[in-house]
Amino acid sequence: MEQIPREFIQQLLERVEIVDLIDARVPLRKKSGNNYFACCPFHNEKSASFSVSQNKQFYHCFGCGAHGNAIDFLMNHEHLTFPETIESLAKLTGMEIPREKKSAHKSISHQSLYDLLTQITQFYQTQLRQSPIAIQYLKKRGISGEIAKEFCLGYAPPGWDNIRQTFGNATTLQPLLDCGMLIKKEEGGYYDRFRERIMFPIHDKRGRIIGFGGRILETGEPKYLNSPETPVFQKGHELYGLYYALRANRQLTRVIIVEGYMDVIALFQQGITYAVATMGTATTANHLQRLFRHTSEIIFCFDGDQAGRTAGWRALQQVFPLMRDGIQVRFLFLPDGEDPDSLIRKESKEQFEQRIQQAVSLSHFFFQALANQTDLTHMDGRARYVKLANDFIHQLPDSFFKKMMQEELSKKAGIHLDSLQPRAHTKTLNPVLTKAKPPSPLRLAMMLLVQYPELAQCYHEPLPQLELKGFDLFCELFNLAKQHRLTTGSILEHWRGREEEKLIVKLAQLEHMIPQGGVENEFLGALKQLNKLAQTLIIERLLAKASQQELSSEEKSHLNQLISTKIV
Secondary structure (H helix, E strand, O other), X not given: OOOOOHHHHHHHHHHOOXXXXXXXXXXXXXXXXXXXXXXXXXXXXXXXXXXXXXXOOEEEEOOOOOEEOHHHHHHHHHOOOHHHHHHHHHHHHOOOOOOOXXXXXXXXXXXHHHHHHHHHHHHHHHHHHOOHHHHHHHHHOOOOHHHHXXXXXEEEOOOOOHHHHHHOOXXXXXXXHHOOOEEEOOOOOEEEOOOOXXXXXXXXXXXXXXXXXXXXXXXXXXXEEEOOOEOOEOOOOOOEOHHHHHHHOOOOOOEEEEOOHHHHHHHHHOOOOOEEEOXXXXXXXXXXXXXXXXXXXXXXXXXXXXXXXXXXXXXHHHHHHHOOOOOEXXXXXXXXXXXXXXXXXXXXXXXXXXXXXXXXXXHHHHHXXXXXXXXXXXXXXXXXXXXXXXHHHOOOOOOHHHHHHHHHHHHHHOOOHHHOHHHHHHXXXXXHXXXXXXXXXXXXXXXXXXXXXXHHHHOOOOOOOOOOOOHHHHHHHHHHHHHOOOOHHHHHHHOOOOOOXXXXXXXXXXXXXXXXXXXXHHHHHHHHHHHHHHHHXXXXXXXXXXXXXXXXXXXXXXXXXXXXXXXX
């Protein structure tokens, strides 16, 4: 993303017509005004709840909550990364992507790291073929020669400087450090990171090798050693086996997340070609968002002991805010002492997949886990149960799933559903918009400006000065809309990846009952109320100061002027 100037991305969005882009992939039909509708491509539905606004250059599904601009649509519909999406749209519009000099240098450096890691992989593969002890270990683990070749398995031989001696010279020492293959000694010199380990090359989605995992042959710690974070490898984003799963399945109907390299390979060897693993880290939101671009069903697989249940609960906490209609998440807990690698060797593929079919749903695991933390036989225990569950359910985006979770909670706790609704609704409001000193003018002005950026051109006075949470964001939004021709879609792009992005998205989705002809008056009215609030606060501050000490002549004059011109 850093390689592509933000200005170019905004220019690209100006060239792309979102209605044409989507209509070429999802046939649209015009409903009314400038909005087009279709059945949502991101979840199964019979009625057309997927809306595309030509004026706003923005899409939104009222069923599953999917939303965004042309870039978001192409990323999610075509399963592309952000840079791949920009390249695709640039080709579509005939634009050439400018590359910043610093970023272009980075890109070349990245390619050299990919090439170097490929050469190291080939070196490890050669070492494996020449090592009887490594071959014997893989045979003992049930790994065939064919599967070892397919996954490019290798062996890091004994010795502290095999990589340095084979690949190190005046020009490659720094790249070897950059990609994590060498470690610098405090007293000077270098040594190899991996020694006497079975090597598992880690591929990104495009098949490029970005790092390694190494498994020790005998006893020793750590049992698994992974490449460190590097310019081309971020553990919190990459999943081992995803490249192979995408290559083996034209369409991924499901993905099972397991805990280790061997688990992925053992399942793949037995015909279960949709397993992935994290690499020395818990599942992150980035992992899950990446997977949901390719599949609508995820199964977490853990050991059945207490440690496995705890890991399952941590995974649930990551996935919960991402849940929406049309996706399914389940949890598979294996018998004590078993992992996928060992169990698939005892059972057939059919038996293991039967276990997958019987995996518990997210909702079942969620309510059961909370029930284990509380005592539902007593009133205070039920109150704690409701509090814990409700706090989680509030994180869910508005959807049928959220409503069903609230209904299930009311049944289990024996309380009326209505008592859950007010809290669920207020939770979705951002604190910026729920401040005690009336938030409604600010909320209204921000919502209208996000949805109708051209409104900034109809206000010609300076904005008031207000120490109100969220007002700085409004000023930034107003000034941006004043200086540039924007759509809702380009506003979303401007805030992509920033802390305020969720609020901007929420404002873009809010429905209002203001007729088209009354939007400008409502916006100006909201600004008038904000000016009135600013004026009142200054008057109150000066009056409070006057009660403690005498005001200066300038302050007295300012106060008299404010009172005489007070907005009513």
